[in-house]
Amino acid sequence: MPVRVETFARIEEAARALAATRSARFLGGGTIVMRSVNEGDQSFDTIVRATDPAFRAIRSSGDGFVLGAGVTMAMIASNRDLAFLHPVARAVGGPAVRTMATIGGNLFADAPYGDFAAALLALGARIDIAGSGGAGTTIDDLLRDRARFGQSLVASVSIPRPRDPDAFRFLKVSRVKPKGVSVMSIAAHLPQSGGRIQGARIAYGAMGPAPLRATAVERALEGRPLDAAAIERAAAVATEGIDPPTDAIASGWYRREVAAVHLKRMLAMQGRA
Numbered sequence: 075m076p077v078r079v080e081t082f083a084r085i086e087e088a089a090r091a092l093a094a095t096r097s098a099r100f101l102g103g104g105t106i107v108m109r110s111v112n113e114g115d116q117s118f119d120t121i122v123r124a125t126d127p128a129f130r131a132i133r134s135s136g137d138g139f140v141l142g143a144g145v146t147m148a149m150i151a152s153n154r155d156l157a158f159l160h161p162v163a164r165a166v167g168g169p170a171v172r173t174m175a176t177i178g179g180n181l182f183a184d185a186p187y188g189d190f191a192a193a194l195l196a197l198g199a200r201i202d203i204a205g206s207g208g209a210g211t212t213i214d215d216l217l218r219d220r221a222r223f224g225q226s227l228v229a230s231v232s233i234p235r236p237r238d239p240d241a242f243r244f245l246k247v248s249r250v251k252p253k254g255v256s257v258m259s260i261a262a263h264l265p266q267s268g269g270r271i272q273g274a275r276i277a278y279g280a281m282g283p284a285p286l287r288a289t290a291v292e293r294a295l296e297g298r299p300l301d302a303a304a305i306e307r308a309a310a311v312a313t314e315g316i317d318p319p320t321d322a323i324a325s326g327w328y329r330r331e332v333a334a335v336h337l338k339r340m341l342a343m344q345g346r347a
């Protein structure tokens with residue numbers, strides 16, 4: 075079946091075209107979409123693109139950043155202000171994939187992909203949907219029910235700048251180094267006040283259909299110093315309420331078995347991975 079490509083200069087125009095056609099798919103970097111095209115996926119017959127420079131812009135805004143959804147992993151990895159995200163961007167595929175792979179595409183990538191989205195979830199990102207008049211949504215809402223946003227276009231993602239560089243941590247666990255796909259990824263934002271964690275957010279990638287929060291771990295850490303006792307408490311509930319998937323990379327059983335060990339390592343590490 076032929077696939078029609080529609081290119082728009084403005085994000086809003088692309089958003090309208092996407093919303094108007096149920097059989098349309100948005101093209102970010104295409105590392106997933108183009109594979110579907112090559113495999114003869116019949117679920118879409120139209121590809122929508124946007125060439126708007128705003129879509130690929132990285133802006134400082136107050137105490138955070140606004141990242142256009144078309145920003146690539148390579149752009150993140152080469153931006154000095156985003157040093158705290160470099161380990162995350164560099165964990166996505168190899169150099170060729172990172173040159174194309176966008177933040178927007180990572181938000182919609184099925185497990186075991188979605189390493190960058192896990193980091194955005196830990197950071198409590200806000201998602202700006204094109205054409206929504208700035209209403210936006212939380213990343214928690216988007217990842218909980220991505221089907222609801224199937225014909226929506228993510229324009230940008232807003233994230234806070236971690237006050238202390240050590241407050242944000244990321245660990246990708248893969249069997250093949252350095253480019254392997256995740257057994258799991260773990261991202262943590264652990265701001266501290268008076269030596270105690272206040273507002274813990276822990277997110278896992280590849281532990282569900284989309285990145286998800288490890289809420290039992292967050293509860294175990296909240297209000298405590300990040301010491302050996304707190305890390306043990308957190309590890310004891312590493313997979314509480316979580317049903318990890320089985321795929322070609324690892325079984326659900328294996329992911330459940332190793333999660334606590336990797337969580338402990340990530341929490342105990344000084345500085346970033």
Ligand SMILES: Cc1cc2nc3c(=O)[nH]c(=O)nc-3n(C[C@H](O)[C@H](O)[C@H](O)COP(=O)(O)OP(=O)(O)OC[C@H]3O[C@@H](n4cnc5c(N)ncnc54)[C@H](O)[C@@H]3O)c2cc1C
Pocket residue numbers: 099100101102103104105106107108143144165166167168171174175176177178179180181182183186187188189190226227228229253254255256
């Ligand atoms: C060899 C290889 C290795 C990989 N390794 C990793 C890895 O280690 N970690 C990882 O997380 N991923 C990995 N991936 C998957 C993929 O490259 C990334 O998840 C990437 O970020 C997807 O972005 P994209 O722009 O290429 O998405 P696309 O293919 O363009 O799009 C993917 C999906 O997202 C939707 N979409 C894209 N942008 C938007 C938007 N702005 N608004 C709404 N919907 C949108 C598309 O319609 C589509 O449904 C790998 C892929 C390959 C081929």
